[in-house]
Amino acid sequence: MLMELRDVSYTYSPDTSYAKTAVSHVSLSIEAGEFIAVIGHTGSGKSTLIQLLNALLIPTEGQVFYHGRDIMEEGFDRRAMRTRIGLVFQYPENQLFEEDVVKDVAFGPKNQGCTPEEAEKRAKEALRAVGVEEKYDAQSPFELSGGQKRRVAIAGVLAMDPEILILDEPTAGLDPMGRDAILREAKRLQKERNITVILVSHSMEDVAAYAERVLVMADGALLMDGTTRQVFHERKILEDTGLTVPEAAALMQELREAGFPEGDDVITVEEARDEILRVFGKL
Numbered sequence: 001m002l003m004e005l006r007d008v009s010y011t012y013s014p015d016t017s018y019a020k021t022a023v024s025h026v027s028l029s030i031e032a033g034e035f036i037a038v039i040g041h042t043g044s045g046k047s048t049l050i051q052l053l054n055a056l057l058i059p060t061e062g063q064v065f066y067h068g069r070d071i072m073e074e075g076f077d078r079r080a081m082r083t084r085i086g087l088v089f090q091y092p093e094n095q096l097f098e099e100d101v102v103k104d105v106a107f108g109p110k111n112q113g114c115t116p117e118e119a120e121k122r123a124k125e126a127l128r129a130v131g132v133e134e135k136y137d138a139q140s141p142f143e144l145s146g147g148q149k150r151r152v153a154i155a156g157v158l159a160m161d162p163e164i165l166i167l168d169e170p171t172a173g174l175d176p177m178g179r180d181a182i183l184r185e186a187k188r189l190q191k192e193r194n195i196t197v198i199l200v201s202h203s204m205e206d207v208a209a210y211a212e213r214v215l216v217m218a219d220g221a222l223l224m225d226g227t228t229r230q231v232f233h234e235r236k237i238l239e240d241t242g243l244t245v246p247e248a249a250a251l252m253q254e255l256r257e258a259g260f261p262e263g264d265d266v267i268t269v270e271e272a273r274d275e276i277l278r279v280f281g282k283l
Helices: 046-053 078-084 101-111 116-129 146-158 176-193 204-210 228-232 235-240 247-257 269-281
Strands: 003-012 020-030 035-039 061-066 085-088 164-168 196-200 213-218 221-227
Touching: 003 046, 020 046, 020 061, 020 221, 035 046, 035 176, 035 204, 046 085, 046 164, 046 196, 046 213, 078 085, 085 146, 101 116, 101 146, 116 146, 146 164, 146 176, 164 176, 176 196, 176 204, 196 204, 204 228, 204 247, 213 228, 221 228, 228 235, 235 247, 247 269
Parallel strands: 035 196, 035 213, 085 164, 164 196
Antiparallel strands: 003 020, 003 061, 213 221
8 A cells, every 4th residue: 555544634824713624534545556546625635635645744643554554653764755745736837947848857867866967857758758859958938838848847747756656637728639638648648657647637537537536525524425427426415515527427417307218437538439339320
């Protein structure tokens, strides 16, 4: 097991009149190589949860284990842990600051103690891994497109060789082509490098297309934890928390209510298309 949360809670401004519990008694485990989505309405506890996973926040109650060790035990190096659990916040391109792309991506490895040569090597490998071509290496990151900036920011985390890559709304503000490219790269990295990817997203379509497991947060609690199909099968529970199912799943449910004989497990547009064609091909 890569990580485990046991009965974890987090309260902002405890012991004050402003105290607010953002995460309440959450228990879950994370294995190597998973692609997990975290969904929930605004204020559900998603952002607090991922900061607890990265040890940017320390639980008010409960325990977080990384490779079987309690991160609060004496001698545990939480700073080193954070370099292995890469967290990419919303609009990470706002954190770009170096004069060229390679130097920006190499900043993290240098802080890990890499030599300048090794840091540059890691930076270039990470840039190629996320699809940034060599011709951009010496260019100012501020001259890149929005999608390319996002890739460079993600490369900056990958260059530190993380075991877990946490993406907080990585496609916010991107056009559909840029959105799909970023998520395809994340999926490829999960498969090729066995990186655990944790995706925070408001897009149920993206979750359906890329995630294998979904965590549903509601009012600070973990409401559901299951496979993507299991979670999206519970349309009423999701709607009661202010969420929706993917449009393809909603369409197939409405078709079934109208007498369409198949499609109970459909969650993506491609699956809906194939199922409709298959059924009508039999008529």
